Amino acid sequence: MEGMREKILTFIEKNSRIDLKELAIVLGVDEVTVANELEQMEAENIICGYHTLIDWDKTGIEKVTALIEVRVTPQRGMGFDKVAERIYNYPEVNSVYLISGSFDFMVTIEGKTLREVSQFVSDKLSPLESVLSTKTNFILKKYKDHGTVMAEQKKDERELMTP
Amino acid sequence: MRNPLSETIVGIEPSGIRKFFDIVSEMKDAISLGVGEPDFDTPWHIRDEGIYSLEKGRTFYTSNAGLKELKVEISKYLYRKYNLEYDYNHEIVVTVGGSEAIDIAMRAMLDPGDEVLIPQPSYVSYLPCTVLANGKPVIIELKAEDEFRLTKEEVEAAITPKTKILVLPFPNNPTGAVMRKKDLEAIAEVVEKHDLFVISDEIYSELTYGDESHTSFASLPGMKDRTITINGFSKSHAMTGWRLGYACGPRLILDQMLKIHQFAIMCAPTTSQYAAVDALKNGDEDVAMMREQYDGRRRYVLHRFEEMGLPCFEPLGAFYTFPCIKEFGMTSDEFANALLKDQKVAVVPGTAFGACGEGFLRISYAYSLESLKTALDRIENFVIKLRKQDK
Structure with missing residues (x-):
């Protein structure tokens, strides 16, 4: 069953909109099996959501994203998890990763303007007790996200020739 | 001037499919299932x-x-x-x-x-x-x-x-x-x-x-x-x-x-x-990944043929299917041309691969699942239309 799960996940990670029947056909199993597996993986929080990848830059709607390197002091008895929770509870925070290297968390923040994001960092994030320092990196352009190149749409350039 | 050409080469039939492909490439919104090469880019x-x-x-x-x-x-x-x-x-x-x-x-x-x-x-x-x-x-x-x-x-x-x-x-x-x-x-x-x-x-x-x-x-x-x-x-x-x-x-x-x-x-x-x-x-992993994708598409295409009642044996190699269209009383060529005109889908008549390909079409699945879906929807429309006309 692990193999089946991996197959389902690998497929829907790239194409979450495929309908159940088609997914079953493509994977060569019956629909009920796929439906059960999906339901179970949702219940186990293996599948955490079905999101849409949007290139906001092309819409004219203002959005600013920043990657913030955060150094913290872990809290006694709680390690990093408690600090992370303090940070990820803010709705402005898009993602929080604990990482190895010269700082501790990589935090992604999304806002409407540079100002809004900076303000969040200075008003909310930096003042947190355990935060030692922050370094804000604004994203200027997204070339590739979630394995998808945003810049160009791929066209089929194959030419018809002697078969 | 003497004839500059060799009899041997002149005697070889040019590929008959050329003319058909020319029409396809000029048709702007045609979907082609006629290509005989992978749709994947060479692994980076x-x-x-x-x-x-x-x-x-x-x-x-x-x-x-x-x-x-x-x-x-x-x-x-x-x-x-x-x-x-x-x-x-x-x-x-x-x-x-x-x-x-x-x-x-x-x-x-x-x-x-x-x-x-x-x-x-x-x-x-x-x-x-x-x-x-x-x-x-x-x-x-x-x-x-x-x-x-x-x-x-x-x-x-x-x-x-x-x-x-x-x-x-x-x-x-x-x-x-x-x-x-x-x-x-x-x-x-x-x-x-x-x-x-x-x-x-x-x-x-x-x-x-x-x-x-x-x-x-x-x-x-x-x-x-x-x-x-x-x-x-x-x-x-x-x-x-x-x-x-x-x-x-x-x-x-x-x-x-x-x-x-x-x-x-x-x-x-x-x-x-x-x-x-x-x-x-x-490159072994890339080959395996592509094979798995082709296999999924293969199953999908075969399933669609089954749904629309087009007989097709289960192909277990390459990335082609070879469904039979004999029930419509058209040659492969006529069928391919009519399908292109009516539904703007290009497939290759079986006869391009020898006279015994008559009554068959080559439909390639070296295409994204999405393209296959759209193209097969159109083929299904066409098949339904033909069957209605027959009655």
């Missing part, structure tokens, strides 16, 4: 090796038979996949695609009047290459009820004292048929008995589906000395544009093939050869 690490070789200034000829490093990798690959042992010094020549390998194999083995058994439907090159090598093509018509496999009886029925070569085009373009090990063993008996040689075009060997994987004909007892195995990187590693293939076989034949290759071609493209070394060293 392979392209990167090609680029790197250019950066390093590796822009010279390689030796005629190919880069030693590549020949070693090919030899290792054939051993690990099919248990075949080829000496990279004398038994492998790297060619400009599998197509060149077919050509030079024919030319190295045929004398005027020698007969070549060509099972059809099959890839369009075997027949003209035979004629260009002064051989005489003898067509064996494969049957839908055999799932387009070649049988021992069919081969025997076609053999004459002049028969020299048997072409084995499996996994097959356009039908998607494969030969099981036991099918090949039966053929091997005939080959042995009648002292034939085999050109085994195994360009789709990495693309087989289901439980039994590809058997290389030369791996059967006694067959290595009688077989030119042709393979390449185009289909397995999505490298069609790099133009790189190879032929392996007994030194006796390979030495002569190498002569033609060296005088006509010099050597295969150097950049492509460096890239191919990486393809064989580090």
